[in-house]
Amino acid sequence: MEEKLALINGIGITMDEDHPVCQGIYLKNGFIEKIGTSEAIKKLAEFEQAAIIDLNGQTFLPGLHDCHVHMMSTGLAAIGINLYDCRSIAAVLEKLAADKSTNEQEWIFGYGLDESRLREKRPPTASELDQVFRDRPVYLVDRGLHYTQVNTIAMELMGFLENEEGLGRDQAGKRNGRLHSHANSHARKYFFDKLTRDQREAAIRHTAKMAVAMGVTTIHAMEGGDLSSDSDIPVFLEIIDSLPLHVVLHWCSTAVPEVVAKGLRIIGIDILLDGSIGSRTAAFKEPYADDPEALGELYYADEWITHYIETAHRAGLQTGFHAIGQRAITQVLNCLERALNKYPVDDHRFRIEHFGFPDDRDIKRAAALGAVISTQPAFTYLRGGPDSVYEERVGAERNHRAYPIREFLDAGLVVSGGSDSNVTPIDPVLGIHAAVNPPYSQNAISPGEALRLFTIDGAFTAKEELLRGSLSSGKAGDITVLEQNPLAVAPETIKDIGVVMTIYQGKIVYKK
Helix, strand or coil: CCCEEEEECCEEECCCCCCCEECEEEEECCEEEEEECHHHHHHHHHHHCCEEEECCCCEEEECEEEEEECHHHHHHCCCCEECCCCCCHHHHHHHHHHHCCCCCCCCEEEEEECHHHCCCCCCCCHHHHHHHCCCCCEEEEECCCCCEEECHHHHHHHCCCCCCCCEEECCCCCEEEEECHHHHHHHHHHHHHCCCHHHHHHHHHHHHHHHHHCCEEEEEEEECCCCCCCCHHHHHHHHHHHCCCEEEEEECCCCHHHHHHCCCCEECCCCECCCCCCCCCCCCCCCECCECCCCCCCCCCHHHHHHHHHHHHHCCCECEEEECCHHHHHHHHHHHHHHHHHCCCCCCCCEEEECCCCCHHHHHHHHHCCCEEEECCHHHHHHCCCCCHHHHHHHHHHHHCCCCHHHHHHCCCCEEECCCECCCCCCHHHHHHHHHCCCCHHHCCCHHHHHHHCCHHHHHHCCCCCCCCCCCCCCECCEEEECCCCCCCCHHHHHHCCEEEEEECCEEEEEC
16 A cells, blocks of 8 residues: 655755755655645645645754664663762762662663762762662663773672773772773673663664654664674664664674674774763873873774774775774874775765864864764763863863864865764754854854754765755655744754654654
């Protein structure tokens, strides 16, 4: 049976330069059949006996993208304890105790831990957690996902080697349960490997449901590898076609043959070259403002990165890395340049995730090398600006240059937008608002440019611009309907625009 749907009397923003606006659109069997005036679309829909929705002046646009989501981690928040609002270690312990499950065999899982918001400016130590939870393992995730805090029994169960890199210790040399780098990866793998297949599916579906309610029709999912568990990948592949949105699966693995064998076209992307600002592990040339001993960390050697990029390119795979600090950005561009000299690739669209603190030279180098940037405008909107954790960590001068999207676009870089959920919420309307209204005005872009981040340029970043990202005949029938036009409202009110409807492959998957 044919599926037919028409939208009329709307304000259509197509992101198609040849036909930038329209009033109506006709979808048939999951694809866009025609755009045009309300009269023309209504006449066609009546002839075809299609369902007709009168938008009464509401705005419709290409289905919104979130180009960086941890679907498993986000979905697991549904079974975890949200610690973001805690303002002291005592409050963390109280919330964990009050909200824990009654099943004594289950680990206590907390997320959103933000030490910059705690009075003590540090997470609870293993010994502090032990005082409340001596016999029950506790696993707490930093809001930025770059360290884990656990108690003693959890460390014992995880089986760390005594000299494992990233094991935090107190001044007496005793392990304090704070896990960075390889120890953090070890802990993540242990925790995520314990999940059942049904828990994995439930987490994925929970995230998909959240996303479509925010107008998202495409997610770039950062999964497996050191971020969660490689056991997630078969579940994704099994259910991906039944989800209410399009998922571009990024297996954050380094095993090129295994990724090729699964039929995937992307590898890596969110493999961490450095850490985050909140945990002082993003790699800089100059020390952190609030810790003169800290420069951040680089997790891989140049030789390994270069070989990995070359191997991925030889296998025909798109790839990339996470790089936030200036030193990590310089490193990845150096390695990309060397790899391309060894094995030139046209249109590789090498992705750099975040690209938070580049210098002018590296912005220009990234453009010259053909890299594409996947960044998160809400990072600085929610955590940057004066008197913020960013300013506390990196100082005022560097903070002014955090995530300078205006400079990226002026240099000719293609930039896509995302949330890094659950670091910031899946909410592309908030992302658009944040790009237009950053803490420092010199980094601002226009509403039209911001919309591109979450539509056509988001699709471009995944090499899908011929199928998604704009409203044109023959493209996927993915549409987001908003209460108001983000290009016409006062810029400071964009974040208040509500999602009315989300249409994926011609079907309504969310309606307010």
